[in-house]
Amino acid sequence: MSSVRAAGWRLSTLPNPGPVQTSADVWLPDLANSGAGDLVLIAGIGSHRAQRLILERARLGFPLTAQSLHLMRGFSRETAVEVAAWYAGGGSLVE
Numbered sequence: 001m002s003s004v005r006a007a008g009w010r011l012s013t014l015p016n017p018g019p020v021q022t023s024a025d026v027w028l029p030d031l032a033n034s035g036a037g038d039l040v041l042i043a044g045i046g047s048h049r050a051q052r053l054i055l056e057r058a059r060l061g062f063p064l065t066a067q068s069l070h071l072m073r074g075f076s077r078e079t080a081v082e083v084a085a086w087y088a089g090g091g092s093l094v095e
Helices: 047-060 066-071 077-088
Strands: 009-013 025-029
Touching: 066 077
Parallel strands: none
Antiparallel strands: 009 025
């Protein structure tokens, strides 16, 4: 995989890649830097929430993570848990 980092994306290494997956490294949208088009790829984040996230994240004063998502207006702890699970699953929900 290229070492070039795409703007608004971060490299994440899955702890236990599945048998079909050839690599444990995946690129995921970054909550702190991604644009709306990338944020809508995250479970629990639709186009309305993506726009709100972009507007509100500057107000926080620190880099936004799935764990701090509930601190933003319009985002519940349940949404934060869903987003954290999506990241933990490497871009898919873990059951």
